[in-house]
Amino acid sequence: MAGRQQAAGGGQQFTDKLQGVVPAMFNGNRNKSEDFLWEFELFQGLNMMSDIMATPYLRVLYMLSLMHRDNIKDWVRDQVTALNDRLNTHA
Numbered sequence: 001m002a003g004r005q006q007a008a009g010g011g012q013q014f015t016d017k018l019q020g021v022v023p024a025m026f027n028g029n030r031n032k033s034e035d036f037l038w039e040f041e042l043f044q045g046l047n048m049m050s051d052i053m054a055t056p057y058l059r060v061l062y063m064l065s066l067m068h069r070d071n072i073k074d075w076v077r078d079q080v081t082a083l084n085d086r087l088n089t090h091a
Contacts, residue, residue: 014054020046028072040066057087 023039026032040063047053052062060083067076 014049014051016051018043018047018050018052023066025069026067026072027069028067036066057083
């Protein structure tokens with residue numbers, strides 16, 4: 001993001017660098033979905049001041065990018081399309 005913003009009260013600056021362990025790829029196994037979500041929440045918490053995690057659209061795209069196995073690729077594609085349609089409709 002051009003011209004980084006400062007966080008309210010904390011004085012920390014936004015960054016384009018991510019820290020911590022990237023969540024494991026999600027392969028569509030519903031038995032592992034809670035684990036994936038928990039890993040992503042931890043990763044998001046560590047990176048609250050990153051451009052990707054501070055921007056809801058980018059955060060969702062990043063999460064969806066971790067879900068691209070054959071058995072869920074159509075669902076992921078549908079989510080990206082719906083997200084972009086919603087963004088373009090409300091822009």
